[in-house]
Structure formats: C-alpha cells, structure tokens
Amino acid sequence: MQSDLWLASAVNGLVLGGLYAATALGLSMVFGVMRLVNVAHGELIILASYLSWTLYTRAGIDPFVGLVVVVPVLFAAGWAIQRFMLNPLMAQGMEAPMLTTFGLSIIAQSLYLFAWTPDSRSIKTWYSDNVVTVASIAVPNMFVIALLAAALLAGALHLFVTRTLAGKAVRAASQSARTAAMMGVDIPRVYALTYGIGAALAAVGGVLVAATFTFVPSSGLAYLLKGFAVVVLGGMGSIGGTLLAGMALGLAESLGAAAFGTGYKDLVGLLLFLLVLTLRPAGIFGRRQAGGSLV
Amino acid sequence: MNIGRAACTLLLLLLPFGCRSGPGGSTAPDAIPIGASITVTGGSASFGGYARYGITRAIAAANAAGGVFVRQYDRKLPVRLVLYDNESKAEKAAADVERLILRDKVVAVTGLTGPERVLSGAEVCERYRVPMVTAGAPLGTVRKARRWKYLWDIFFDEAELCRKQFLLMDTVVSNRNVVLFTDNGPDGTVQGGYWEQYAPQFGYRILYRASFPGGTTDYGDMIRKAQATGADILLAQIQPPDGIALVRQMEALNWKPKAAFLERACEAADFWEALGCSAQGICFTTIWHPECGYPGAKELAQAFHKETGRSYTTHLVGAYAAVQVLLKAIELAGVLDAEAINRAVRAAAAAQPTVLGDIRFAEDQTAAQATMVLQWQDGERQIVYPKEIATRAFLYPLPAWADLRK
Numbered sequence: 001m002q003s004d005l006w007l008a009s010a011v012n013g014l015v016l017g018g019l020y021a022a023t024a025l026g027l028s029m030v031f032g033v034m035r036l037v038n039v040a041h042g043e044l045i046i047l048a049s050y051l052s053w054t055l056y057t058r059a060g061i062d063p064f065v066g067l068v069v070v071v072p073v074l075f076a077a078g079w080a081i082q083r084f085m086l087n088p089l090m091a092q093g094m095e096a097p098m099l100t101t102f103g104l105s106i107i108a109q110s111l112y113l114f115a116w117t118p119d120s121r122s123i124k125t126w127y128s129d130n131v132v133t134v135a136s137i138a139v140p141n142m143f144v145i146a147l148l149a150a151a152l153l154a155g156a157l158h159l160f161v162t163r164t165l166a167g168k169a170v171r172a173a174s175q176s177a178r179t180a181a182m183m184g185v186d187i188p189r190v191y192a193l194t195y196g197i198g199a200a201l202a203a204v205g206g207v208l209v210a211a212t213f214t215f216v217p218s219s220g221l222a223y224l225l226k227g228f229a230v231v232v233l234g235g236m237g238s239i240g241g242t243l244l245a246g247m248a249l250g251l252a253e254s255l256g257a258a259a260f261g262t263g264y265k266d267l268v269g270l271l272l273f274l275l276v277l278t279l280r281p282a283g284i285f286g287r288r289q290a291g292g293s294l295v
Numbered sequence: 296m297n298i299g300r301a302a303c304t305l306l307l308l309l310l311p312f313g314c315r316s317g318p319g320g321s322t323a324p325d326a327i328p329i330g331a332s333i334t335v336t337g338g339s340a341s342f343g344g345y346a347r348y349g350i351t352r353a354i355a356a357a358n359a360a361g362g363v364f365v366r367q368y369d370r371k372l373p374v375r376l377v378l379y380d381n382e383s384k385a386e387k388a389a390a391d392v393e394r395l396i397l398r399d400k401v402v403a404v405t406g407l408t409g410p411e412r413v414l415s416g417a418e419v420c421e422r423y424r425v426p427m428v429t430a431g432a433p434l435g436t437v438r439k440a441r442r443w444k445y446l447w448d449i450f451f452d453e454a455e456l457c458r459k460q461f462l463l464m465d466t467v468v469s470n471r472n473v474v475l476f477t478d479n480g481p482d483g484t485v486q487g488g489y490w491e492q493y494a495p496q497f498g499y500r501i502l503y504r505a506s507f508p509g510g511t512t513d514y515g516d517m518i519r520k521a522q523a524t525g526a527d528i529l530l531a532q533i534q535p536p537d538g539i540a541l542v543r544q545m546e547a548l549n550w551k552p553k554a555a556f557l558e559r560a561c562e563a564a565d566f567w568e569a570l571g572c573s574a575q576g577i578c579f580t581t582i583w584h585p586e587c588g589y590p591g592a593k594e595l596a597q598a599f600h601k602e603t604g605r606s607y608t609t610h611l612v613g614a615y616a617a618v619q620v621l622l623k624a625i626e627l628a629g630v631l632d633a634e635a636i637n638r639a640v641r642a643a644a645a646a647q648p649t650v651l652g653d654i655r656f657a658e659d660q661t662a663a664q665a666t667m668v669l670q671w672q673d674g675e676r677q678i679v680y681p682k683e684i685a686t687r688a689f690l691y692p693l694p695a696w697a698d699l700r701k
Binding site for chain 2: 005008009016109110113117118120121126128129130131138140141142212213214215216217218219222254257258261263265266
C-alpha cells in the first residue's frame with residue numbers, strides 16, 4: 001500500500017480516537033468513583049443522540065447548540081437514576097446496581113423503539129460531511145470536532161475534580177468512600193452527582209455520534225463495548241488516560257484496517273486491549289491501587 | 296315407551312352427530328392458528344415493522360371475509376395469529392418457531408426475515424414437519440444451505456440481481472471497473488460471491504473487495520483504497536444504518552463513483568430521510584414497486600403509509616404475499632394438518648395472483664420474483680431498469696457532492 005494511504009489511515013485513526021474517548025469518559029468517571037460498570041452507558045449515549053436528532057429535525061436546532069438542552073436533561077436523568085434506583089442498592093455490593101443498569105439498558109432500548117421507531121437516524125449538518133485537509137491528508141470535520149471536544153471535556157473534568165470542592169469530594173469518594181464518609185462527605189449525594197456527570201458526558205458523546213455516524217435503538221451496545229476497551233486501556237478512572245487510550249485504540253484499529261482490511265480492525269483493537277491487560281493490568285495510565293484514581 | 300322417553304332416546308342418539316360440524320366428523324377449532332416470528336427489536340427491527348403490518352393486514356382481510364374455508368369442517372374458520380419477537384437473533388428465531396409449533400400448535404409459520412433467522416427457523420420447521428412460507432431471504436443463500444421440504448421462500452435470486460445491475464451498466468459508458476463492499480454476514484458473503492462470479496462474464500473487473508462486520512462505523516480505510524483504484528462502479532451489500540454511515544463518509548472524503556448500488560441499505564425511506572439529497576442517484580435492486588400493478592399492492596402501501604406515516608418496502612408486500620399463499624394452501628388442503636398444507640403450498644401459489652405478483656415455486660421450493668433496479672431520485676424510488684417498466688431515466692453519472700449541496 002502507498003505510504004500516503006498509511007499516513008492517512010494513521011492520522012484518521014488518531015483523530016477518530018477522540019470520538020472513542022468522548023463516548024468513554026462518562027463510563028470511566030462512573031467506574032473510577034463507584035467501581036460500577038454502568039451497562040446503561042451506551043443507552044445514555046443513544047438517548048442524547050435521539051434528543052439531539054429530535055431538536056434538529058423538529059426545531060432546526062444545531063446539535064452543538066442543542067447541547068444546552070441535552071446535557072442538562074441527561075445530567076438530571078443520570079442523577080435521578082443513581083439517587084432513586086442505584087443508591088439504595090449500593091450497600092449490597094456492585095452486582096445489584098450493575099444488574100439494574102443492565103435492566104435499564106433493555107428498557108431504554110424498547111422505549112427508544114417505541115418513541116423513535118427502528119429507522120436509522122443521523123444528523124447531517126452543513127459542516128458534518130466535509131473534511132479538513134492538512135498536507136494532503138483529508139480528515140472528516142466531525143472526527144476533528146470530536147477530538148477537540150474530548151480534549152476539552154477531559155480538561156474540564158480534570159479541573160473539576162482537582163480545583164472544585166465538589167470535585168474534591170468526588171475524588172475523595174473514589175479513593176475510599178468509607179474514609180470520605182467519616183470526613184463528612186455525603187457519599188450518596190456524591191454518587192448521584194458522579195452518575196449525573198457521567199450521563200452529561202455521555203450526552204456530548206451521543207451528540208457527536210449522531211452528527212458523525214448513524215444510530216438505531218440498539219446502537220448503544222457498540223459504544224459501551226468500545227468504551228470498556230478505552231477505559232481499561234487508559235486505566236480505570238484515569239481522565240487523561242481515557243483520552244490517550246481512545247486515540248491509541250483508534251490508531252491501532254485504523255492501522256489494522258489498512259494492513260489486514262476493515263473486517264479485522266476490531267480484532268487488532270482487541271489484541272491491543274488483551275496485550276495491555278496482560279502487561280499492565282491497571283491499564284496504560286492506571287495506578288496499581290485498590291481505590292480509584294480519578295485524575 | 297311414551298313419546299317423551301322416545302324423544303329423549305332419539306336426542307341422545309343424535310347428539311354425537313349434532314356436535315359434528317362437517318363431513319369429516321371432528322370438532323372444528325375456534326380458529327386456524329398461524330405463527331410468526333418477526334424482528335420487533337434488535338438490529339433488524341426496521342424490517343419487523345413492515346412484516347408485522349403485512350401479516351396482520353393479510354390476516355385481517357381474510358377474517359373480514361369470514362375466514363378461510365376448511366373443507367374438513369365444511370365452513371370458514373377465522374385465522375388467529377400468534378406472533379413473537381425474535382429480537383433479530385437467529386437462535387431466538389429458532390426458539391420462537393419451536394414454541395409456536397409445540398406450545399401454540401400452529402399449523403404453519405411465516406414472517407421470518409434475514410437469511411440467518413429464516414434458515415435457523417426453517418431447520419426447526421423441517422424437524423417438526425410444519426410449513427414455513429416466507430419472503431425473507433435471498434434465494435441463493437437458501438438453496439446453498441440444504442434441500443428443504445418445509446421451507447417455501449419467495450424473494451429475489453442473487454444471480455438475477457447481478458445480471459440486472461450489469462445489464463443496466465451496459466447501457467452507459469464506464470471504465471467497467473468495480474469496487475465491492477460486502478458485510479461478512481450471509482447476505483454479504485453470498486452476494487459478494489455472485490458479483491465476483493458474474494462481473495467477468497459481463498466484462499467488468501473487480502479491482503478491490505472489502506469485507507467488514509455489520510455495525511462498522513468507520514469506513515475511511517475502505518473508501519481511501521477504493522478511491523485509489525479509480526473504479527467507476529460501487530457494488531455494496533450492507534445493512535441500513537451502516538449504508539447511511541458509508542455514504543456520509545464517502546461524502547466527507549469526497550469519493551463519488553459514477554454509479555453506486557447499495558443493496559439492502561437503501562431500500563427503506565429512512566435512507567433518504569437520513570441523507571437527504573446525498574442519497575440522490577444511489578441504486579438498489581428489488582422485486583417490488585408500487586407501479587408494478589400487482590393487485591392490491593398499491594393500496595397496501597398507501598394504507599401502510601396512512602396508518603404508520605412510514606413508506607413502503609418490499610418486506611411489507613412480501614409478508615402480505617406469504618400469508619396470501621399460506622391461507623390459500625390451507626384452503627386447498629381442506630384440513631388443518633401441517634403435512635397436507637405443506638403439500639398444497641405450490642398449487643396455492645399458482646392458484647392466485649398476490650400483491651407481489653405471480654408466485655411460482657421451483658422444484659427446490661424457492662420462488663424467484665422478477666427483479667428491477669430502483670434509483671433514488673428527488674426523494675422517490677424510481678424504476679430505472681428494465682426499460683419497459685422504467686418510471687424514470689437512469690441518472691448517470693452520479694452528481695458530484697458539491698453540486699448536491701447547492
């Protein structure tokens with residue numbers, strides 16, 4: 001294959017990785033703080049995609065302007081899920097809340113089917129299907145926007161957990177919920193805030209998905225699985241790690257597709273995933289510790 | 296013996312005869328149970344909505360006419376539909392069919408779509424010797440699997456589909472170079488094989504073939520490689536959401552072949568709804584269009600649109616036609632016995648025109664319907680080949696992306 005095709009694949013893969021990171025940040029946040037595998041994360045992403053699509057098709061609201069509505073709605077939904085459904089179960093270990101999120105994901109898919117039909121949806125704006133060309137390498141606009149969004153989100157999240165009081169409470173809860181509680185941190189409240197933030201991050205990911213690809217009620221699973229790979233690669237709860245792992249996964253998949261064909265790109269990504277798990281079980285940027293590492 | 300006792304004795308003697316409803320002598324059931332397993336949820340849920348509507352409407356029409364005449368009972372019986380959601384999974388489709396046969400005691404099965412589900416459901420029908428009449432899987436895939444005794448499949452023949460595409464391309468000037476994009480499901484694998492077989496026979500060269508799993512979102516690498524070949528023709532077998540993502544990325548990376556055929560992906564109206572004018576000129580091959588003039592078909596599509604707000608696909612009409620054949624087979628069999636109904640299916644198809652036109656089953660129990668090439672033009676699906684039934688001229692070459700944005 002020509003070298004410019006390799007280069008184009010590498011650049012596109014790296015940039016596409018931004019989208020993977022954007023859709024995985026919320027999952028990483030929830031796992032990092034609560035050690036909860038949020039199986040409904042993919043459905044939160046797709047809910048945001050549908051809300052954004054509805055605003056765009058019904059009211060002509062640009063998907064990024066629509067974030068003003070979609071992000072608070074998802075935050076509120078996430079907060080309520082944690083506050084009223086998951087918090088009462090947290091004392092029984094992580095299995096019960098995880099199974100609850102599994103149930104939620106199935107219910108959500110059925111609701112989406114009912115509300116939005118099984119038809120394929122997509123948001124097509126004036127800017128979404130163009131490219132940015134740098135040194136003769138064309139990269140879709142949306143991939144670049146997704147990477148910028150992921151970097152912004154990761155930066156904002158880092159500032160939140162390191163510079164704000166609420167963020168410090170979240171970080172304390174991620175390191176040891178029991179100790180944090182003894183220090184006066186309201187753990188159920190922190191958990192509800194964390195899940196709400198996770199859902200809000202999923203909202204941004206969902207809008208990016210809607211404007212970049214297509215989606216149907218069952219599309220969430222693919223983003224959940226990709227998100228898991230990114231979170232594990234990056235290190236559970238590592239914000240910067242999630243961003244870099246997304247890019248690494250995008251790069252590996254893209255080069256894998258260039259070398260072996262698109263049919264094998266997921267295989268290459270999964271091989272990277274297994275390799276990292278074997279060599280660094282805590283992930284590339286994870287820390288070997290019992291508690292979370294939300295930084 | 297007084298008159299009263301004599302009357303009572305006579306009544307008791309006649310009672311068993313009074314319970315009989317027909318010459319056969321057995322008790323008539325309340326209804327004829329028909330089973331269906333459709334894709335209400337899961338990745339192929341969009342097909343399920345069409346199939347459900349087609350099946351329920353065909354059964355409602357039969358019941359409105361008093362039901363199906365069953366000679367065994369010398370009267371018409373209403374049809375009762377037992378319907379399950381197979382969640383777009385092959386294993387669930389097989390479980391559904393088994394449940395329909397064993398628990399719900401259906402006399403025939405219909406409604407399955409997609410080769411993997413049709414084949415797994417049909418295996419169960421073969422085991423229990425219950426007929427399945429469906430319009431849900433390309434015929435080559437069905438024939439390749441095994442020799443069937445209880446599966447009756449009405450659809451297009453992949454070889455004929457290839458032939459029509461190449462014959463259409465022969466009507467215009469191209470560099471005769473082709474790129475193939477096929478997903479690695481049964482549809483894509485079989486169809487890709489036919490394209491590879493037929494392209495050289497028609498004088499076309501396949502310069503690049505990409506195979507990918509369903510659900511792929513990033514097609515950048517395939518597109519860049521295809522672009523580098525300079526091929527004029529794209530032939531793709533790809534599922535609906537993926538096809539939309541593919542076209543969007545083709546637009547983003549500014550690759551526009553002169554002709555593009557996206558089988559399976561672009562038949563439903565959501566393709567145009569999602570892509571708008573970017574879908575202009577994209578083709579697919581099918582076996583039905585409202586302008587075909589088959590009895591009741593246009594009305595069916597109109598009723599569907601009126602009730603659901605959605606536009607037709609072949610799955611809507613195919614599901615209806617399969618039920619038409621099935622109910623006729625029950626009538627011809629004259630008994631509610633699965634074996635007898637199975638024996639009557641071939642004659643039933645030949646006995647009546649359906650909303651899908653005339654259906655003639657071959658020896659291998661597949662019915663190949665006439666194929667036609669449709670092209671998206673200004674938001675409508677137009678027949679562009681064969682010329683005798685064309686509703687619009689073939690739009691070739693495809694307009695440049697930049698022109699479509701104006």
